[in-house]
Amino acid sequence: MFLTGRNQMILDHSLVDTMRMFQKMGYGGMELSIVRGLTSVLALDYLDDYVIREVNEVSEELNFPVTALACHQNYVTDELTFQAQKRLLASARKYHTDIVIMSTFIPYEIRENTPEVYDKLVVRTGELCKAAEYHGVKLAIEVEPNQLFHNLNIFFDVAEKVNSPALKLNFDVGHMYLSEVDLEQAIDRAKDFIVYSHIDNMCMGEHCHKLPWEGEIDLKAVYRKLKETCYDGPVSLDIYLQDYEKVAPKCLEYVNREVFGQL
Numbered sequence: 001m002f003l004t005g006r007n008q009m010i011l012d013h014s015l016v017d018t019m020r021m022f023q024k025m026g027y028g029g030m031e032l033s034i035v036r037g038l039t040s041v042l043a044l045d046y047l048d049d050y051v052i053r054e055v056n057e058v059s060e061e062l063n064f065p066v067t068a069l070a071c072h073q074n075y076v077t078d079e080l081t082f083q084a085q086k087r088l089l090a091s092a093r094k095y096h097t098d099i100v101i102m103s104t105f106i107p108y109e110i111r112e113n114t115p116e117v118y119d120k121l122v123v124r125t126g127e128l129c130k131a132a133e134y135h136g137v138k139l140a141i142e143v144e145p146n147q148l149f150h151n152l153n154i155f156f157d158v159a160e161k162v163n164s165p166a167l168k169l170n171f172d173v174g175h176m177y178l179s180e181v182d183l184e185q186a187i188d189r190a191k192d193f194i195v196y197s198h199i200d201n202m203c204m205g206e207h208c209h210k211l212p213w214e215g216e217i218d219l220k221a222v223y224r225k226l227k228e229t230c231y232d233g234p235v236s237l238d239i240y241l242q243d244y245e246k247v248a249p250k251c252l253e254y255v256n257r258e259v260f261g262q263l
Contacts, residue, residue, distance in 0.1 A: 001223060001260050002028035003199070003252055004067050004234045008035050009244040015046065016058045025249050026256075029067040031236040032095065034084065038240060040073060042080070047087045052094045059096070067234040068099035068140070068170075068196055074106050075128070076121050076148060082128075089131045089139065098137040099196050101170045102128070104148040111148060121148045122161045129164035138168045140196050144175040145207050151179045152189055159193070169193040171226065172238060174202035174209060177217050184225045191230035198238035199223075199255065209239045211247065212254050219259045227263050 005022035007015060007030055019030055032055070034043045045051055059065055069088050073081040088100045110117060125139075132139045143149050149158070159167050171194045173183065180186040181204070187194070201215030202208060212219060223235075237244075237251050 001227065001232055001235055001263070003255050003260070004029040004031055004236045005248060006031045006033060006070075006236050006238065006244075008033035008070070008072075009037060009240060011037050012245075015051065015055055019055070019058050019062065019064055021245070022248070023062045023064045026252050027248070029065040029234055031068045031070055031101070031234075032066045033070040033072070034088065035070070035072055042071065042073070042084050044084060044087070047084075047091045049094075052091065055095065066095045066097050068097055068101050068236070069095060070101040072101070072103040072105070072142070074104055075102060076104055076106060076117060076124050077110070082124060085128055086131050089128065089135050089137055092137040093135060099140050099168075099170075100132070100137055101140045101142060101196060103142040103144055105144075105146060106148055108146070111146075118148065118154075122158055125158055125167065126162045126164065129162050129166045132166035133164060137166070138195050139166050140168045140170040142170045142172050142175060142198070143179050144172065145178050152186060155190075155193075167193070168195040170196045170198060171231070172198035172200070173217060173219065173222055174198075174200040174215070174238070177202055178204065178207060183217070183222050187222075187225050187229050194226070194231050196233065197223075197226065197231060197235045199235050199259075200238045209241060211239065211242065212237075212251055212259065219255075220262050223259055224263050 075082040201210040
């Protein structure tokens, strides 16, 4: 396994400057998000060919891959995001990746008081899966509290209804801990779907992305289980509350020494 950076929280640098910064720190690649910070703003120009060419040139120069594309926004009831997700799926191969990470955050009052939204979740996820199949890529859903996909049971129900080989999972350790509690059991249940991972730490009952050395989760045990069971690829550092650029070097050193280095 190797740790990758996420550009979403790096707002003061261009994509290529962010890549150069992460590579210099020692990260093994970058998860490229079109979401800007903790907002609903989408950088759709990241899906334009001229940006893709520039990023690929730097990626080749540095031997620094784009390991996944991502858009953590609600594609179920937001039409702009839904169309952006289609473009992400069409752009993934251009960025030399086959992983597109998506989530389904939706306001509580809609999620809980509008049950038909789950029917639309199946329909729209199915449409995106068809696009993913066409482009030869995988749609990696992130199970997370406050999402339509807020536990594995819902994911498996949608997966059965959609019935697409393109529908997969991004195993975000912190989110999965809040949703499922028993992470090793969750890995066993989801092993046929896991194609990517996010690393963070959390405390039960508190949806707060903590630094890897904080929180309750035994990250070494989780990633040993993942490696032995089904996954040994890139893992993205997923933190929001801290200064990402400032803490990234320390996170990399810690994860390599105390987590991946112990597997």
